[in-house]
Amino acid sequence: MTTARTRSYPALHTRPDWHRAGTLGHSFGLRRCFLVLLLCACATLLLLTADGVHAAQQHVDADAAANEEGQKNPSRGGQEINRATVNVMDSNQPRGEDAQPQLSILQKQRQQQLQRQRAQQAGGHTHSNNAVDHRGYKMGEVVRMECRMADGSWGPGPTCVETGMELTFPYGVDRMMTCGLPIASNVAYEHLKQLINRNESWACRLRMLPEVDFFIPFYIPIWGVAEATHVHVDNHMNFVFHGGHGRIIGVSAYPVRDHFVFGAKGSIIPLHGPVKWFHGAGFTSLSSNAFRADAGPSPVGLLVLMFIWCSLTAILTTLGCMLYYRFVLRPRLISELLKFKSE
Numbered sequence: 001m002t003t004a005r006t007r008s009y010p011a012l013h014t015r016p017d018w019h020r021a022g023t024l025g026h027s028f029g030l031r032r033c034f035l036v037l038l039l040c041a042c043a044t045l046l047l048l049t050a051d052g053v054h055a056a057q058q059h060v061d062a063d064a065a066a067n068e069e070g071q072k073n074p075s076r077g078g079q080e081i082n083r084a085t086v087n088v089m090d091s092n093q094p095r096g097e098d099a100q101p102q103l104s105i106l107q108k109q110r111q112q113q114l115q116r117q118r119a120q121q122a123g124g125h126t127h128s129n130n131a132v133d134h135r136g137y138k139m140g141e142v143v144r145m146e147c148r149m150a151d152g153s154w155g156p157g158p159t160c161v162e163t164g165m166e167l168t169f170p171y172g173v174d175r176m177m178t179c180g181l182p183i184a185s186n187v188a189y190e191h192l193k194q195l196i197n198r199n200e201s202w203a204c205r206l207r208m209l210p211e212v213d214f215f216i217p218f219y220i221p222i223w224g225v226a227e228a229t230h231v232h233v234d235n236h237m238n239f240v241f242h243g244g245h246g247r248i249i250g251v252s253a254y255p256v257r258d259h260f261v262f263g264a265k266g267s268i269i270p271l272h273g274p275v276k277w278f279h280g281a282g283f284t285s286l287s288s289n290a291f292r293a294d295a296g297p298s299p300v301g302l303l304v305l306m307f308i309w310c311s312l313t314a315i316l317t318t319l320g321c322m323l324y325y326r327f328v329l330r331p332r333l334i335s336e337l338l339k340f341k342s343e
Contacts, residue, residue: 134209136246137171143248144168146215147204150191157204161268169239171248172277172286177239181269189231189265195222196231208248216251223255224263232260237273243286244279 137143144166145157156166160179167179183189194200202222205215224233236258242250256273263269277286 134212137210137243137248138246139172141171141210142168143171143206145204145206147202147220150187154205169241169275172243173275174277174285174287175275176272177237177275178270178272181271183263183265183267183269186265189263192222192233192263192269193226193231196224196226196233206248206251209246216248218251218253220253221255224260230262230264233263233269235259235261235270235272237271239273239275241275241277241286242279242281243277249281 145168146154147157149155158167158179158181159165160167161182162178162180167177169177183192191200195202202220203217204220205217208214208216220237222233224231234255234257236256238254238256240252240254241248261269278284279286
């Protein structure tokens with residue numbers, strides 16, 4: 001009698017060893033995934049850093065080229081400004097009775113230009129004179145404006161009652177402006193009414209460079225309502241400047257609807273509003289470009305800052321992944337393995 005051979009098969013409810021090995025492989029796969037993600041993050045940071053360094057290097061090279069051009073031709077900019085000044089003076093010279101108050105000013109300015117041209121032709125200290133005469137504004141340097149007086153001459157800007165001094169603007173500094181304009185006499189009150197009714201204009205100007213007689217014109221518009229015995233004036237005024245590399249290339253002032261304050265003889269018009277500086281002809285803040293235009297940091301410093309930033313980012317990312325694995329993934333995997341062993 002023959003006996004049949006029987007084979008034993010594992011129970012269906014038991015888990016084979018290969019399943020446990022697959023679980024362990026799954027944990028190692030998670031580690032590899034985290035490692036790949038970390039490498040991708042580091043590569044992205046390196047690409048962003050390289051792009052930022054390249055952009056910063058372009059700005060530094062542009063500034064260096066501009067400075068080198070200015071050193072090679074120190075009198076070029078001043079001569080162009082002087083020629084433009086003479087042309088503007090000749091074209092804008094007033095006629096008739098209004099020409100008398102400005103005649104002496106124009107003569108003085110032309111005499112100064114002739115003296116500068118003679119000094120340039122004489123040689124000697126030409127370079128030093130040009131460097132003094134045509135220097136640019138420094139960050140925070142006071143910029144003064146001039147406004148046309150009743151007799152047609154140019155005088156200081158409006159005087160603020162808070163300080164007793166004329167209204168000025170620090171170069172390249174964004175701030176809030178507050179200036180109380182007093183209505184001290186009947187003449188001032190009538191002038192204010194004429195400005196509100198647009199019968200007169202408040203013409204002002206400021207220097208493009210501190211030592212050069214080349215002015216940028218602008219107007220201060222007064223928005224309000226003139227009554228028979230008093231006026232109502234909008235007290236919000238914005239001032240916008242465009243500049244860069246120590247120069248001023250544009251300025252504008254305009255009112256913004258806020259509060260119309262009462263004004264009469266003996267009262268004060270409290271003007272306020274933001275003063276904003278932009279770099280060049282665009283709308284990028286000049287204060288954010290000040291470190292390039294004035295301080296001129298070296299590319300090595302930028303590279304060091306970028307390296308420190310990338311290193312800190314990589315360290316924090318790695319630490320976060322390690323903590324997540326140590327306190328979240330690892331306890332979960334251990335609990336699953338213990339469950340498999342118990343079964």
